[in-house]
Amino acid sequence: MKIGIKGIRRVSAVVVTAGAVLSAGAFTAPAQAATLNTPTITAKGGFVMNNGTGSTLFTKAADTRLSTGSTTKIMTARVVLGQPNLNLDSKVTVQKAYSDYIVSKTASSAHLIVGDKVTVRQLLYGLMLPSGCDAAYALADKFGSGSTRAARVKSFIGKMNSTAKGLGLRNTHFDSFDGIGSGGNYSTPRDLTKIASNAMKYSTFRTVVGTKSTKQKVTTKSGGYRYMSWTNTNNLLGSYAGTIGVKTGSGPEAKYCLVFAATRGSKTVIGTVLASSSVANRTADAKKLMDYGFKK
Numbered sequence: 099m100k101i102g103i104k105g106i107r108r109v110s111a112v113v114v115t116a117g118a119v120l121s122a123g124a125f126t127a128p129a130q131a132a133t134l135n136t137p138t139i140t141a142k143g144g145f146v147m148n149n150g151t152g153s154t155l156f157t158k159a160a161d162t163r164l165s166t167g168s169t170t171k172i173m174t175a176r177v178v179l180g181q182p183n184l185n186l187d188s189k190v191t192v193q194k195a196y197s198d199y200i201v202s203k204t205a206s207s208a209h210l211i212v213g214d215k216v217t218v219r220q221l222l223y224g225l226m227l228p229s230g231c232d233a234a235y236a237l238a239d240k241f242g243s244g245s246t247r248a249a250r251v252k253s254f255i256g257k258m259n260s261t262a263k264g265l266g267l268r269n270t271h272f273d274s275f276d277g278i279g280s281g282g283n284y285s286t287p288r289d290l291t292k293i294a295s296n297a298m299k300y301s302t303f304r305t306v307v308g309t310k311s312t313k314q315k316v317t318t319k320s321g322g323y324r325y326m327s328w329t330n331t332n333n334l335l336g337s338y339a340g341t342i343g344v345k346t347g348s349g350p351e352a353k354y355c356l357v358f359a360a361t362r363g364s365k366t367v368i369g370t371v372l373a374s375s376s377v378a379n380r381t382a383d384a385k386k387l388m389d390y391g392f393k394k
Contacts, residue, residue: 125240137390139371139383142353145287146391149295149359155367155391160288163269163306164372166349167355168206168229168243169290175222175296175306177257178237186219186302190240190318195247196232203257203278205231208328213319219324220314221300226345234276251275254329262289265296277347287370294344294357295368307343310335334358338385342366346380350364360388367391 100362136156143159154160174390178184191211200207208230210216216224224233235251241258242250258272265288274284285293299302311329319325334341340360347355354377369387374380 099378103338105332115389134393138370138387139386140375140379141371141383142373143287144387145291146367146387147291149366149368155394157231161269163284164287165349165352166277166283166285166290167349167352168277169345169347169355169357170272170283171225171229171234172294172297172345173258173272173359174234174275175225175303176293177261178241179300179303187217189215190236191216192236199235200232205278206259207231209231215317217323219314222306223312223314223328223366226328229331231276238275247352265292267292287372290357290370291368304345307345333381334384356380356384358384362392365392
């Protein structure tokens, strides 16, 4: 079969066109990948990792020591849950010292009532949902060692620091059980994320931090009962698909902090933002970082 000059030109044109399409296709994929821009956050520090692999997905001043506010309570809960032979149903009598502390510090509260008997499990809800500093005090008093309350609290904070060391964290130190410290309470976005990741290995912790609200029946001083209602300060629950925790924090020095985690499909991302400028901005920061983490 003979092909004229015009036919050759047409065939060549088809080949060239196909080559152009192939070439364009080869460059399209990297161009699309490049559109995943690193997010900008208002927080001073941020960190996100893949909770399954431990691989880093985002950093911003990830190893800078910053005040942690009530995100400190993640470690408070972790120390409690790590106690040998822990009985979550053992009861603790609420002391006047706990309510006096709340008043003196103008601190966030679980509104525990003096004389009530509450279980350790209930104290964990009171600690993590409304961010009760009274619940934190009760747990430190219960699980610290010593003949005086001051000694027990000091012992408990010591356990918080030894747990941090055991996790290999070099930029974390606690001088309080709730984040209301005296200048020696700090961590980093990376370290706090690692603390939270470790705490999430405990099923009780996962259940508590993933709860939006709860109503708990407690025993009163007179032997009757009352119901305590607590709502989670973490507004990512119910507003960001897949959210499974973890904890808010705030304070004059800490500004607005949030340790967050979410699962979509088989992937869980977990991270921290510290020293954001408002509640709205820390939430927006966290959502941006999780969106980014899931895509990366």
